Every structure is written in structure tokens, then in C-alpha cells.
Amino acid sequence: MEDYLVKALCYEGSIRAYAIRATNTISEAQKRHDTWSSSTAALGRTMVGALLLGATLKGEDKMTVKVQGNGPAGSIIVDSDGSGNTKGYIKNPHVSLTLNENGKIDVKGAVGTEGIFTVIKDLGLKETFSGQTPIISGEIGEDFTYFMAVSEQTPSAVGLSVLVDPDESVKAAGGFMIQVMPGADEETIDFIEKRLTEVPMVSKLLEEGNSPESILELLLGEKEIEILEKMPVQFKCTCSKEKFGTAIIAVGLDEINAMIEEDHGAEAVCQFCGNKYQYSEADLIALRDEAIKNTKEI
Numbered sequence: 001m002e003d004y005l006v007k008a009l010c011y012e013g014s015i016r017a018y019a020i021r022a023t024n025t026i027s028e029a030q031k032r033h034d035t036w037s038s039s040t041a042a043l044g045r046t047m048v049g050a051l052l053l054g055a056t057l058k059g060e061d062k063m064t065v066k067v068q069g070n071g072p073a074g075s076i077i078v079d080s081d082g083s084g085n086t087k088g089y090i091k092n093p094h095v096s097l098t099l100n101e102n103g104k105i106d107v108k109g110a111v112g113t114e115g116i117f118t119v120i121k122d123l124g125l126k127e128t129f130s131g132q133t134p135i136i137s138g139e140i141g142e143d144f145t146y147f148m149a150v151s152e153q154t155p156s157a158v159g160l161s162v163l164v165d166p167d168e169s170v171k172a173a174g175g176f177m178i179q180v181m182p183g184a185d186e187e188t189i190d191f192i193e194k195r196l197t198e199v200p201m202v203s204k205l206l207e208e209g210n211s212p213e214s215i216l217e218l219l220l221g222e223k224e225i226e227i228l229e230k231m232p233v234q235f236k237c238t239c240s241k242e243k244f245g246t247a248i249i250a251v252g253l254d255e256i257n258a259m260i261e262e263d264h265g266a267e268a269v270c271q272f273c274g275n276k277y278q279y280s281e282a283d284l285i286a287l288r289d290e291a292i293k294n295t296k297e298i
């Protein structure tokens with residue numbers, strides 16, 4: 001089944017809602033980074049949240065979500081855009097804690113309960129826009145919800161969930177974001193709040209075969225939903241040998257000479273996707289020539 005996100009309006013436009021199935025996307029991240037259960041859920045929830053928040057952007061616009069907590073997983077950095085692409089990185093992929101008191105993966109224990117949650121938006125303008133809130137839970141979904149309320153001033157409910165099998169593979173991953181627009185009536189808000197407490201976790205619903213559309217129907221009541229858009233989502237990294245070459249040029253002549261004379265080559269590893277790029281001695285000499293040319297131009 002393909003991964004996709006739906007955008008919807010409900011209750012005469014007073015509620016905006018998004019739901020996503022991202023099982024393949026998070027499964028690819030798990031394989032690329034060889035993450036263990038708590039790290040998988042922490043990185044996966046952040047990626048699903050970044051895709052949901054990214055869906056509020058225009059196609060070309062990009063965003064970065066950073067979760068810098070005090071837990072053993074270390075920093076999580078996720079990029080997403082308005083076209084459904086995401087990639088992500090977690091400092092320690094090998095965190096696998098015992099299940100929490102609810103029998104769920106311990107994400108809070110991996111992320112930590114103190115730290116900073118940052119969203120940086122690149123809207124193609126000269127400056128980027130960034131917002132920051134403290135980590136209030138470490139379960140990620142609540143941290144997105146808090147960020148939306150405080151930094152974006154949009155009352156929202158964000159649910160993110162990742163189901164991991166005992167063999168570490170991702171069984172299901174997805175989420176939803178419901179936003180209350182000005183003019184929404186109390187009755188509607190009360191109804192949705194009640195539904196949110198009654199409906200099972202998204203990963204459970206996905207595992208049972210529900211689509212993003214049917215998840216929204218469960219959360220909001222099917223008669224009221226107008227689906228505006230359906231957008232495929234995927235893991236996508238834009239790294240290349242050429243881009244890392246530019247980074248090698250930037251480290252300076254002494255370093256490049258050392259790579260040539262001592263190592264007779266170099267390898268660059270992308271921290272977002274794990275792809276490896278090899279540079280032969282000849283490649284490095286060409287990069288060194290480029291670096292010399294740049295120095296002269298300055």
C-alpha cells in the first residue's frame with residue numbers, strides 16, 4: 001500500500017484536518033539508519049509530524065524540525081517540504097528501552113523530557129523563519145501540539161504513531177493533525193475532543209487496514225469531511241557526490257592535501273540517508289584544483 005497524506009476541510013471550513021499513512025517512508029528510514037525500536041519510534045514520529053506540518057507549506061517550501069532532548073537518543077533532525085518529501089537523522093539509532101507502563105514503545109525515555117523543539121521554515125525568501133518551544137513531553141506528538149499552539153498560535157491536535165515489530169521492522173506508521181480555525185463552535189470542538197480520546201492509535205488503525213480518509217472519518221464523523229487533496233509522501237534525500245564535493249572544497253587545501261597524500265582517497269557519508277560517496281585520488285586532485293582556483297578568485 002502506498003504512503004499518502006490527505007488534506008481535508010470539515011464543519012463548514014471551521015476545522016482543517018490532515019491524515020497520513022507513512023509506513024513505507026518510516027520503514028525506509030529504519031532500514032537506512034538501522035534504528036532500534038525506541039529510536040525508530042522517536043525518529044518516525046518526528047518524520048510523520050514534519051510531513052503533516054510540511055503539508056501546510058507550498059510545494060517548493062521546506063522545513064526542518066529539530067528535537068534536542070536530554071535523553072539517550074540525542075538530537076533528531078528532520079527535513080520535509082510542501083511536496084511530501086522527508087528525510088531524517090537521529091544521533092543514536094540504537095536505543096531500545098523496555099516498554100512503558102502502557103505497554104507502548106518508550107519514546108519519552110529515548111528523547112528525554114527536557115530540551116528544545118525547533119521548527120525552521122524556508123519559504124524561498126531571503127530569511128528563514130524559526131520558532132522554538134521547550135520540549136514538554138518527549139512523546140513528540142504532544143510537543144508538536146504545544147508548538148502549534150504557542151508558536152503558530154493555531155489550536156491543534158497532533159497524533160503520531162509508529163508500530164515496530166519485535167524484529168525491528170516497521171509494521172505501521174502514520175498520524176493526523178486537526179486544526180481549529182477561528183469561528184469553530186464549541187459543540188464541534190467538544191465532539192472532536194471526545195472522539196480523540198475514544199479512537200485507537202493511528203498505527204493500530206492503519207494496521208487494521210484503515211486508509212487516511214477513513215481515519216479522518218473516525219475522528220471527525222464521515223458526513224462532514226471534504227477531501228481537498230491527496231498527496232503521495234516518501235523518503236527522499238537530495239545528496240549527491242557533487243554536493244559533498246563542494247563540502248570537501250570548503251574544508252581547505254591542507255585537509256584536501258592530507259586526503260590525497262595520506263589516504264589516497266576519501267569517503268563521504270550522508271547523515272540523512274546513509275548513502276556513501278567515494279572520491280579517488282584523481283577526484284580529490286580535481287577538487288583541489290577547484291579549491292586553488294577559488295582561493296585565487298578571492
Ligand SMILES: [Zn+2]
Pocket residue numbers: 237238239270271272273274275
Ligand atoms: Zn543523503
